[in-house]
Amino acid sequence: MTHTPEKWHVGYAEEYDIDAGDDGRTIGYPTGRDEFDGTVFMVDGEDQIEIIAEHIRDEKTAHLIAAAPDLLTATEAWVAAMDKWLETGIPSTPDESKAIYDAAVAAVKKARCGE
Numbered sequence: 846m847t848h849t850p851e852k853w854h855v856g857y858a859e860e861y862d863i864d865a866g867d868d869g870r871t872i873g874y875p876t877g878r879d880e881f882d883g884t885v886f887m888v889d890g891e892d893q894i895e896i897i898a899e900h901i902r903d904e905k906t907a908h909l910i911a912a913a914p915d916l917l918t919a920t921e922a923w924v925a926a927m928d929k930w931l932e933t934g935i936p937s938t939p940d941e942s943k944a945i946y947d948a949a950v951a952a953v954k955k956a957r958c959g960e
Contacts, residue, residue, distance in 0.1 A: 853897055853911040855904070855958070856884025885910045905957075912956035919949040
């Protein structure tokens with residue numbers, strides 16, 4: 846499964862002034878957080894914006910969508926650690942387990958940000 850790899854964000858009115866660039870790509874200019882506008886988007890290192898979802902009525906749903914890549918990454922790390930343990934009998938080290946746990950906690954916090 847592949848998806849847009851950059852971090853996804855929940856849209857707030859005027860957080861990004863979104864304009865079409867000369868090459869037709871969408872460019873965002875950070876302006877400051879205001880009210881939820883029903884958009885989930887990603888911004889790459891060049892401030893290029895890709896809209897992931899629009900017209901989302903519920904802000905909690907938008908946060909869950911924005912957290913989806915982080916939740917997937919955390920779950921895949923946990924599954925890989927469990928696979929290793931089940932196949933070899935060797936559990937993850939405490940540092941590896943802590944990193945997986947921290948990633949999962951951060952993803953859940955991002956998903957629940959609207960609560």
